[in-house]
Amino acid sequence: MKKNIVSLIGIIGLGVIVYFAYTFFFTPTQATSSLLLSKADIEKENFLHNKKAILYLSTTADQDIDGEGFSYAVFINKSGKAQALKMEGLELGSTAVYDNNVFLEEKDMVRLVGEEYKEFPMKTDQYTGERSGYIQEEEIFFSIYNSGFAQDGKGYRSDVRFGNEKNFQTDKIPFYIAASGVESDKVNILTQDVDKNEFYLKEVTFDTSLEVEHLSKVDTPKGEFFNALAPVLSDQTYYYLILSSAIDDFNEKTSLYRINKDTLQQETYDFIEYQDMKDLVATIPYNFKNSAYIYNDILYFINGLGEVYTFDTNTEEIQLKFSLEDASESKIRNNEETYFKDGSLFVLRYSEDKKEKYYLEEYDLTNGNRVSSLDITGLSELLSSVQRKSIYSYDLKVFDTQ
Known part of the structure; x- marks a missing residue:
């Protein structure tokens, strides 16, 4: 009898442990639930009227093997309150903002939020994004994906979704894309042949169908392996590329390539040189897609140390313009992001000393001064609520702040 009582107590104890374990790992807290947006919320016509920024976070592609990967489109209002729409996962996913409309993407769907809500299910799932715009x-809005090698063995493909509130269609670019950038009438892409260690500049145009035109091979030195650190930038006369090459574990050089649009003549500039660094990983930009920008004939580039370098497109002068206040020199990132807009640099920052942990700063590009800082409520709580998976930030966009 005594053994039976002990066994019964053990069973009850095990049941309690299982119950609390299930509750802890699978049931969102009440506070977290209040931070989640429903489809009905984002369908409202005035949903975007008080929004300041949007942050995209997702699980990685390998975490979606069980079909339970997910992403968050986190809308931050002008008071700093964060609320998130939960979607299917998409590693390196991004958003696009134009006027009063936001383009959202996920593994199997794209959505338009703003003046009217539209959603478009996609037949083919995607797992790794490249750029939206x-x-x-x-x-039209578009999104490009580094989709992988084709099953028919005919090389690499980057799938594309593009359209507007009327409909979305799909196509493909038969290249691996190392970097990309948007102009008013096209998308410029830097493709890479990894085996040959060669880069090619191409342009993608959209009409009733997608067309890819080769522009130029990039004259990178033989025997050096390069990484693209920034989007493909352009002005009326030139294309601009920022590529880095590691000399060894402690030294690296970053070069700026300028290609004339008419003649395709190329110029190379020694942009940044890192010497005797303890950890070169710390210099990598917060986000390659949002790390560089042209404003008033000045090219701006921010690295992972919070240093903003400039290239004057007229005088060709290069300088360290300014640095973020209290920037970390660690390679550890806490979902921090950067985004250039008009004459400002916006930075999503993290501080363990702050109550809300996350805050959004704005810096004036002309003088490097910090002009504002907004504490974000709810984002840290949302991230802390994630169980069994790990999510990472992949994009930050700021709405018109007028």
């Missing part, structure tokens, strides 16, 4: 002349 808006083509003004065609009035």
